[in-house]
Amino acid sequence: MPAILPIGLLLVAGALVAVHGFASTRNVANLGLQASILLMLAMPMTLIIMSEGLDLSAGAVLSLCSVVMAEALAGGHGLASALAASVAVGLGFGLANGAMVSLLALPPFVVTLGTLGIAEGAALVVTEGNAVSGLGSGIASLYALDVFGLPFPVLVALATWLLTYVLLHYTRFGTYVFAIGGNRDALVLAGAPAWAYHIAIYAFGGLVSGVAALLLTGRMNAAHPTVAIGMEFDAIAAVVLGGTSFERGDGRLLGTVLGVATITVLRNALDLLGIESSLQVVSIGGLILLVIVIDRLRRSRREQVA
Amino acid sequence: MNRDDTDGSGQPASAVPLLALRNVSKTFPGVRALDDVSLDLHAGEVHMLLGENGAGKSSLIKVLYGAYRADAGTILCDGRLVEITRPADARRLGIAVIFQEFSLVPFLDLAQNIFLGREPRRPLTRLIDHGRMHREARAVLDSLGLDYDTRALAVDLGVAQQQMVEIAKALSQRARILVMDEPTAALSERESKTLFTLIRQLRASGVAIACISHRMQEVFELGDRVTVLRDGRRVATLPAREATPDQLIGMMVGRAVGAVYKRRQYGKAGEIVLEVRGLTTATGVRDVDLNVREGEIVGLSGLVGAGRTEVARAVFGADAIVAGEVRIFGAIAKGGPERIAARGVALIPENRKLEGLALKRSVQDNLLVASLWKLFPRGWYRAGVARACARALIDRLRVTPPAPRRMVRVLSGGNQQKIVVGKWLAAGCKLFLFDEPTRGIDVGAKSEIFALIEDLVERGAAVLLISAELAEIVHVCDRAYVMRAGRIGGELARTELSEENILRLAMHGA
Amino acid sequence: DPASAAGERLAAFYKNQVDPHFALVRAGVEAAAKEMGAGPVTHYAPTRPNNLAEQLSEIEDVTVKKPDAILFMAVDPRGVVPAIEKVNAAGIPLVNYNDRVRGGKFVSYVAADDFNLGLDAGRYLLKALGGKGNVVILEGVKGSTTSDDRVRGFHKALEENPGVKLLASQPANYQRLQALQVMENLIQSNSSIDGVMAAADVMAFGAIEALEAAGKKATMVVGIGGVPESIEAIKAGRLLATAEFNGYKMGCLATMAALRSLRKETVPDTIVIKGIVIDKTTTGPFEVPAEKRTCPKWEDYAK
Amino acid sequence: MPNNPVSATAVRSPQHWRHLFAGDGAELALRVALIVLIGSALALASDAFLSTANVLNVLRQASLIFLLAAGLTLVILCGGFDLSVAANLTLSACLAAGVIKSGLSPWLGIATALACGTAAGALNGLAVTLLRLPPFLATYAMLWILQGLAFHYMGGQEIFGFPPAFRALGTGFAFGVPVPVYLMAVVLFVATVFVRSTNVGQEIYAIGANPEAARLSGIPMRRRQMLVYMLSGLMSGIAAVVFLARVNAADSGMGEPLLLPAIAAVLIGGTSLFGGVGSVLGTVLGAIILALVINGMNLLDIRAQWQPLVVGVVLLVAVMVDLVARGRRERIG
Ligand SMILES: Nc1ncnc2c1ncn2[C@@H]1O[C@H](COP(=O)(O)OP(=O)(O)OP(=O)(O)O)[C@@H](O)[C@H]1O
């Protein structure tokens, strides 16, 4: 189990004791809302990192999807067709990323840094840099919906988790995610169309971004061309804090969830404590450092025992 | 698929070959890997493929498996023309291949690895049926006499275990045609024997088997027919019974070489260069004592997993020492590889791809990496000098092609191994730790490498030689230590060196 | 009135912790809170400058903390509306300052009149140019109220002076280096630039550096702001003028509005801080460092 | 030396300057071609483009990115990564500004920037070598920490107004060429000689290509890694000085916008993120391509919203161009 578990638990325990209002119903709901978009980015990101890849474009693509969705809504289209448009854009970027990584064997970091620019630029050009609003109340009320006592965004995020879990552990696609990261040649030699599955990993990421745009847009009842840029780094940090490695297809979905939870709880608790923003910045760095140092120490002990 | 054990060596080959390659050619930029090669595989035969490193054996297999696309030539299956453009096509035709490079996925368990690409799925949901997969994997492993846990991750296996899983993976396909690229290179004698028994069973049940090996005795032990390749061409195909080792080697290298390298002369041992006392490591070495003298080749033998590699790594400073000491020229050796190497010690590691080579760098860069400071003591690297020096090493090692700027990744396995060995030659070392220096190397290259080792000791170097091939230890070493379960099981002087004695110590201790 | 001091807890929001303008705002908030006997103020700025997503989370978190009142400026005027509505629902009074939010309920909106700041600064420059010549505009972050309104003001000024030609209008995102490089590039394609209108002083400085390095000291630059650096530059004759965008006053007045409303006094729903155009002749009052400044009188603004 | 097949003195071979580009001549040529292509297009579209002044202008703008990216290139060649370069620049610049502004000598300010940069680099190095942390994450954590310290130190204020002698480092000209361009040339020359013509440089490539093999070849891996992270930190410090001198002010957000351009410059320059392949010369070309694109967009008065999109396309084009060269490098012996 990665080091994120004890540290996350410690953090939560500390917050419960020391932070006034942390356990209030309202705050728990906040935590859920704040974690949900990050979780949705981090789920496919886990698979992508397991496949020895990276997706720096996730935040920019999410922003663009949100813009597309908002433009569609503002243009009087229904929620379903707006979602379809957003998913199509996300999927398009995912496929493009995947194709360049899989078929042209370009490094994922470079490819997705390029598509980050393209997505960001496209969103800026479409919106002229302005936020898109006037979406009507449909998406906002969907966002505010409670289903079986769970807020809609949390439900969508949990569903994404469940879906990713089933995909990873109970389908060929998931098995091949391990294989593409661990030994792609083995998969090719096993007769599987590795290239297609490799594309599918990124396409899955784009698709989830397209759906996550629903939450992002709903949260603001508007869209902003650069709102989610930078979130991909939080997602990557969550994935790696959760114990997924950049090498050899070693990944843990639950670890990612814990990583997302820890980052969210930390920021939330610091806000509730009213800690200076500059110190918040330092403590985020400190948390990441702490987790990876502990992970490292534990691992070297295991290496010695083995 | 495992019928009664019958010795199938006498079975006649059927008239129509199960698989036939006709006039296959394959060119890589600058290299003609296969040149008009034809090959027949009949049901119930073991067809051995022989050839020097880079002769094109692996390429031939890759063509018949659809991993490479041939430039010319046809493939017939059951006498019918077939197209094999992708591995999936080959699988459909009942071809299974065990490749030279491992093809296990580290973070999948054994069952998932064995069934990679063929995962059983539940009918309705199309989700993977883990229960069935593990049951069937269990059955395959049992048939090989392996008690590995099907839930263990591949990453936790040793090299030999990985090779056995590779074999299980191929067997589980119930293929009609089974091709093996140096399956025994990573196995100990005992595991090899298990494999041979199995191969005979498969042959008896009508499977067509092709097998690449650099070990001459395997050709005669297993083979019904032998095909020899040289420089991408087929030299000859003949019944194994009618062939002699010298004849085959002659065909392979185009010149006469002894089957097993024989030490030319034994010199006088000088002062102690390496002395290890009570060495214990976290990697499983227990209380090891040994020493190596100037002008000596000392063997370190034992079954796979006995901990020989770990001894070498600990001496070289690559693994931490828990207890005991290592002395080099009498002085205690401490620190990491850079400190030990600076004192004139070289380690030729066993896993060339992971530990030995920078695959994306050139031959020249790899050859000189350990001797930079020897060649350029001031620290100024001069490319012209480096090039000339690399050329000299390439000539000495007979690396083909002799191109210093070629990327190491595209060299054949054996040539890669030569570079791993070669990179220490210019460093001016006095103690060489050779860990499986001849793994995957053809006989010609093998004798070249042993000549090189002998040359080193004649010039006063000390050598510790680890090899899975007992014959090498017996014929090359001045004396040998035999390890068992992390400890030294015993020491054998030159007069006592024999395969039986080594095996006795390796399995039962002194 | 300090008479009813009650130690109210305030939360104040900023768009970033990078721009000195917000440091002045913060100083004003602190000063007014102290003066009126409010409790400690907690300050919130996104850890990444101008990050909307982070600001949304901060609003949500602050709602849990339930301060007595919130002083709020939006990274984006529209995207924050649902979050503000939640604060409204939680019954926490808000004062909007600096950047207007396009929705939600606020006790008061305290801000400069960005359009007029742009117009005044623009007019000042064009008058100095004698109603003719070539100018360029450096915009701030697209979509922010401050930038958009100020640029509209510039354009109005240009309309009034048909003799002046607008050569280019490029965003430099309130960043000095970006303004510097945009200016360097514009100098190459436009041999004569007579004036520059920058939506904020930082960008004016970037432009000045570029112009001075190119030996074009004659080009006149106006900005909007009035941070200490601007005053020095005006005195040194590098910056022609700047339209006062007084962060200190804004912080003071927003705090006063919040506290007064908490103390059941009436507060106007809009407080416009009229700024003068600061030029060589009027730098005096702005040379006082933030810690020595005093808040303006409430009565002067609450008409 | 019993086992030396050849010794350095035994072989006399002419020293080729060409080896400075050994191995990736094709990639570099393609990048130069890309620059020529973009340049010709711009020259056709805008009269102002081909003036000496504008060419120097582009080089000056490229120099800041390059200074930052040069250190990053070394780290990446060595198989590492450094996400903290820009935050390091910010902190170094802020501290240096503080020193200069407090009336101390500008020299002391410069020393502060270089020392701060190098120290932060050393911390990265220690995290990677001593604690063996994954570089991407360790330097990401460092990014936050350095940025936080800069926020804390500046408290939202800015520090501005430096002595002209100091400012000359960023704005000055010598023989008609901007000072930062000289600095770029010097760093390019020194770094290229360092990686191509010293043993240590060769070792850096070897570590990047396969750290385990390099370690088992007796290369003092940790010392070399330490060195590249410290050099990267030093370059952040140097870039901080140029930045300060150029804009005449420091604020706590100054470096952040340079991070992605610096990474992009390295990547457009053809250095592989997997280590062991690439060159500093490539990075300079990458930085010039970036500056060129932005310059062109300004000259043609294209709205700045298009910038990220165009830069993204250029990055992808650059790496795709490599596909052509890649096969060549692998096979030509
Ligand atoms: N992908 C490739 N690209 C370029 N050249 C290749 C490639 N694969 C093989 N070759 C070349 O083709 C020739 C035959 O290689 P092959 O691997 O078939 O040899 P081999 O007989 O299996 O040797 P070994 O016994 O060393 O494994 C070699 O010269 C090798 O360098």
Ligand SMILES: Nc1ncnc2c1ncn2[C@@H]1O[C@H](COP(=O)(O)OP(=O)(O)OP(=O)(O)O)[C@@H](O)[C@H]1O
């Ligand atoms: N049959 C086995 N059962 C359990 N562990 C094994 C077995 N084989 C190998 N190992 C593991 O592998 C480690 C050493 O393996 P390795 O094969 O490198 O040893 P070796 O003696 O150098 O053999 P060789 O050099 O022939 O590969 C052991 O410490 C052990 O943990």
Ligand SMILES: [Mg+2]
């Ligand atoms: Mg082979």
Ligand SMILES: [Mg+2]
């Ligand atoms: Mg071994």
